Amino acid sequence: MERKEYEKTTDYENALQILKDFTNEVLGNDIDLLRTFCFDNLNKFVGDICDPDMYLIVQAIYIILWGNIYDLAFEKMGSWDWNGTYAFRGDTMNSFGSLFGKAGENNAFAYRAKYFGADKNPELWNKINEFYRMYHWLGNFIVLPNRGNVKYGINGARANFKTGMRDYFDWFLLSVGNYQEKVKSGDIHLSKFEMQLQQNPEYNPYFMRIEEWEEKFFLKHYFKDGAPKLLFHTPLERRLLITAEPQNRKGESYYTDEEYLELMEDYIDKSKEVIEFRTNKMVDFLKEKL
Numbered sequence: 001m002e003r004k005e006y007e008k009t010t011d012y013e014n015a016l017q018i019l020k021d022f023t024n025e026v027l028g029n030d031i032d033l034l035r036t037f038c039f040d041n042l043n044k045f046v047g048d049i050c051d052p053d054m055y056l057i058v059q060a061i062y063i064i065l066w067g068n069i070y071d072l073a074f075e076k077m078g079s080w081d082w083n084g085t086y087a088f089r090g091d092t093m094n095s096f097g098s099l100f101g102k103a104g105e106n107n108a109f110a111y112r113a114k115y116f117g118a119d120k121n122p123e124l125w126n127k128i129n130e131f132y133r134m135y136h137w138l139g140n141f142i143v144l145p146n147r148g149n150v151k152y153g154i155n156g157a158r159a160n161f162k163t164g165m166r167d168y169f170d171w172f173l174l175s176v177g178n179y180q181e182k183v184k185s186g187d188i189h190l191s192k193f194e195m196q197l198q199q200n201p202e203y204n205p206y207f208m209r210i211e212e213w214e215e216k217f218f219l220k221h222y223f224k225d226g227a228p229k230l231l232f233h234t235p236l237e238r239r240l241l242i243t244a245e246p247q248n249r250k251g252e253s254y255y256t257d258e259e260y261l262e263l264m265e266d267y268i269d270k271s272k273e274v275i276e277f278r279t280n281k282m283v284d285f286l287k288e289k290l
Helices: 010-025 031-036 056-070 111-115 122-134 153-159 169-185 192-197 210-216 257-289
Strands: 088-092 141-145
Touching: 010 056, 010 257, 031 257, 056 088, 056 141, 056 257, 088 153, 122 257, 141 153, 153 169, 153 192, 169 192, 169 210
Parallel strands: none
Antiparallel strands: 088 141
16 A cells, blocks of 8 residues: 555554654653663553564554555454464564573573573673663564464464574575565475465565565665675574583584574674664654654
8 A cells, every 4th residue: 555545544543643652651752762762661552462572552663664565454463373363463583582592481591692601701791681681672673474374473483493594584584585586486396484475475576575675674784785695694504503501412413602602792793783773764764753
């Protein structure tokens, strides 16, 4: 839908009002505070879903930023279920838990990082804590078509350690690009992940070419000459190795300490650049609409 027409819809008008109320009540009427705002501790404008990338205010922001692309509506966004009730879901692009390990149940904070001695490296440990404080900034969120017949849809398929891509967003974009090339060439030999993408017409190149994502979603760090590129230096074949305590590592399917420490630092440094850049771009856009 053309943006001018979309901005006349009830969902867009409601989303804009939610943003205005949020800016007034939470940010003291200063939307620039959103540039370093962490959504973790928010207790207003949360809605029914407990994930920061799907809070009510964040859904409203998706609609303001990208609603015209997907003809978004609040009723189209929600948690995944086996019935495919919701076509779209917010997602955290560069995750914390997959690489570092979230605290919870029997796990300590950044427990995966501790397996490799990151807590004994003050500089790296400070970086890990800093990334934890900023990975739920606005610039790390995106809304994605999420239909699928695997648990959690596209969100779950890309995060899966065995058949997915461990939440690496650069890998995800490359996969979408490869899928679009197959669609254009008529290649019907699809991977398991590509069969999930196929259930979402929005990933089809005739809906929106992958090169258009760079500008529309503020993804310049993930592209080179109009095509997705690997952002993080770890080769794809090394990204799904097992993270285990030293005494439990046997064979070549495990990371070494040195390799994982280097991987973590590279991931943090580049993710931080992405988050800061996208947050500023998104806030600039929102300011124009208020």
